[in-house]
Amino acid sequence: MTQEQALDVLVIGAGSGGYIASIRAGQLGLKVACVEANPYADPKGEPRPGGTCLNVGCIPSKALLSSSEEFEKIEKHAAAHGIRVAGATMDVPAMIARKDAIVTKMAQGIEYLFRKNKVAYLKGRANILGRADAGFRVSITRAGSTQEVTARNLVIATGSLPRQLPGIAVDNMDVCDNSGALDWRSVPRRIAIIGAGVIGLELGSVWRRLGSQVTVVEALPQLLPMCDADVGREMLKLLTAQGMDFRFGARVMALERAGDGALKLSYADAGGASQSLACDKLVVAAGRVPTTAGLGLDTVGVRITERGFVDVDEHCRTSVEGVYAIGDVVRGPMLAHKAEDEGVMVMERIAGQAGHVNYDAIPSIIYTSPEIAWVGRTEQALKDAGIEYRAGKFPFTANGRALGNGDTSGFVKVLADKKTDAVLGVHIVSTYASEMIGEATMAIEFRAAAEDIGRISHAHPTLYEAMREASLAAGTGALNL
Numbered sequence: 040m041t042q043e044q045a046l047d048v049l050v051i052g053a054g055s056g057g058y059i060a061s062i063r064a065g066q067l068g069l070k071v072a073c074v075e076a077n078p079y080a081d082p083k084g085e086p087r088p089g090g091t092c093l094n095v096g097c098i099p100s101k102a103l104l105s106s107s108e109e110f111e112k113i114e115k116h117a118a119a120h121g122i123r124v125a126g127a128t129m130d131v132p133a134m135i136a137r138k139d140a141i142v143t144k145m146a147q148g149i150e151y152l153f154r155k156n157k158v159a160y161l162k163g164r165a166n167i168l169g170r171a172d173a174g175f176r177v178s179i180t181r182a183g184s185t186q187e188v189t190a191r192n193l194v195i196a197t198g199s200l201p202r203q204l205p206g207i208a209v210d211n212m213d214v215c216d217n218s219g220a221l222d223w224r225s226v227p228r229r230i231a232i233i234g235a236g237v238i239g240l241e242l243g244s245v246w247r248r249l250g251s252q253v254t255v256v257e258a259l260p261q262l263l264p265m266c267d268a269d270v271g272r273e274m275l276k277l278l279t280a281q282g283m284d285f286r287f288g289a290r291v292m293a294l295e296r297a298g299d300g301a302l303k304l305s306y307a308d309a310g311g312a313s314q315s316l317a318c319d320k321l322v323v324a325a326g327r328v329p330t331t332a333g334l335g336l337d338t339v340g341v342r343i344t345e346r347g348f349v350d351v352d353e354h355c356r357t358s359v360e361g362v363y364a365i366g367d368v369v370r371g372p373m374l375a376h377k378a379e380d381e382g383v384m385v386m387e388r389i390a391g392q393a394g395h396v397n398y399d400a401i402p403s404i405i406y407t408s409p410e411i412a413w414v415g416r417t418e419q420a421l422k423d424a425g426i427e428y429r430a431g432k433f434p435f436t437a438n439g440r441a442l443g444n445g446d447t448s449g450f451v452k453v454l455a456d457k458k459t460d461a462v463l464g465v466h467i468v469s470t471y472a473s474e475m476i477g478e479a480t481m482a483i484e485f486r487a488a489a490e491d492i493g494r495i496s497h498a499h500p501t502l503y504e505a506m507r508e509a510s511l512a513a514g515t516g517a518l519n520l
């Protein structure tokens with residue numbers, strides 16, 4: 040079947056980037072369709088929108104993080120408040136069903152938004168066939184039947200997939216990537232995780248709180264090298280105290296199944312000696328790779344970088360006019376909000392507006408307990424760039440709300456330009472760092488000075504008063520320290 044009138048734009052992929060781009064296109068009056076081949080089907084077996092983030096990423100992981108945190112609070116922290124609870128247990132299938140219900144509800148929400156914004160939702164696998172006078176020709180195949188659409192512009196939003204390691208076959212039963220580790224029906228006794236990155240720490244936290252013994256095997260010599268060094272040091276101390284076991288500088292060698300059904304992961308330690316680790320479940324969380332295979336990008340000549348990403352400029356234009364790419368399939372952090380921001384930018388530019396993303400003001404969050412959040416540059420990056428700065432740090436031990444909450448771990452650190460006082464970076468370790476980073480992101484986006492934050496009235500008692508205090512500490516001095 041060939042569609043009669045060419046679309047203004049076809050979006051390939053209905054993940055964070057693709058679905059938001061499609062909605063924005065509809066709002067701007069563009070004739071838009073979004074195609075999704077999602078392997079994560081809804082209960083009726085239909086390809087479900089939402090991509091990695093909704094189906095096997097941000098949303099389900101945060102649901103399980105929240106459930107496991109509630110459990111740990113009751114089990115370990117209630118007594119400090121004078122609450123006596125005996126024999127709390129976790130009904131894991133109920134926890135998983137809650138998570139699944141949230142995902143289903145949100146996927147229905149996307150389909151509703153598509154209808155509301157006149158986005159045609161096409162289910163199937165897209166393959167670019169080439170170029171005709173009317174635009175790019177794309178086939179969409181599902182269950183043996185194929186339709187063809189033509190679009191003047193294409194937005195590639197095909198996302199990423201978990202990195203596979205040689206010799207370690209993921210079956211999502213015992214040897215899992217993020218998909219499998221979000222779906223266990225009971226608490227494994229011993230979990231080994233390859234990769235102390237964001238997924239390793241978040242999913243490791245979920246199952247550790249529920250009682251698993253978690254060991255993380257990491258190739259690099261340190262935790263979270265992309266974070267400010269203070270944050271990495273603090274989190275290593277806190278996560279180790281919570282019971283996570285880290286093996287740094289490890290080179291994974293092989294995975295075998297022992298006679299008793301357990302898994303045996305062999306690795307060379309930092310000194311080169313052979314080690315082995317017995318576990319009941321293995322999680323491979325060693326990064327993600329962009330999804331470009333089988334998409335037909337070569338038929339129109341879209342350039343791919345050496346690392347396999349679609350090559351784009353700062354406005355997400357590829358090497359071919361009329362073809363854009365956004366989200367995990369292009370350079371930059373693999374974050375849902377970055378993908379969304381790029382989707383909005385691209386559609387505004389297709390509609391003739393001046394869409395723009397400020398890549399210096401994209402916040403990052405790791406949802407451990409306490410949470411880690413940062414925006415802007417680290418101290419190391421400022422030193423490397425030869426930028427003179429002042430640092431102000433404020434610990435939650437001196438924050439009244441944190442004391443009342445019963446969690447004084449962490450700090451806020453503000454880095455400000457030595458000459459202009461402009462905020463260059465903010466790094467937070469705190470129970471609600473994910474919410475507090477909003478103020479810091481706004482400060483960087485609006486080029487605020489640290490003094491501005493210090494002079495803004497901050498409600499008391501709140502955790503975000505620490506943001507004001509750290510800003511003051513970068514200047515004339517904190518008030519409460």
Ligand code: FAD
Nearest residue numbers: 052054055056076090091096097165198366367373374375
């Ligand atoms: P995706 O969401 O991967 O969507 C791409 C879509 O394209 C997929 O649905 C795929 O099926 C479809 N597709 C691919 N090829 C084709 C084709 N040929 N035809 C049709 N459709 C196709 N980010 C955050 O910001 N915060 C978090 O808390 C967070 N937590 C995460 C937790 C986990 C466990 C994981 C794995 C990731 C997490 N992320 C988080 C990252 C986030 O999920 C991604 O950055 C985000 O999903 C990227 O969006 P995207 O649109 O680029 O790609």
Ligand code: NAD
Nearest residue numbers: 234235236237238239256257258324325326327373404405
């Ligand atoms: P990651 O890049 O965060 O961490 C992967 C880790 O695995 C790294 O520390 C790396 O050194 C290590 N590693 C790689 N190969 C290894 C090997 N062979 N042996 C031992 N260690 C090895 O990747 P991830 O945790 O898989 O997450 C993928 C992406 O998903 C991230 O880029 C992140 O942006 C995104 N994500 C974001 C969030 C969030 O925003 N809260 C949550 C989860 C995932």
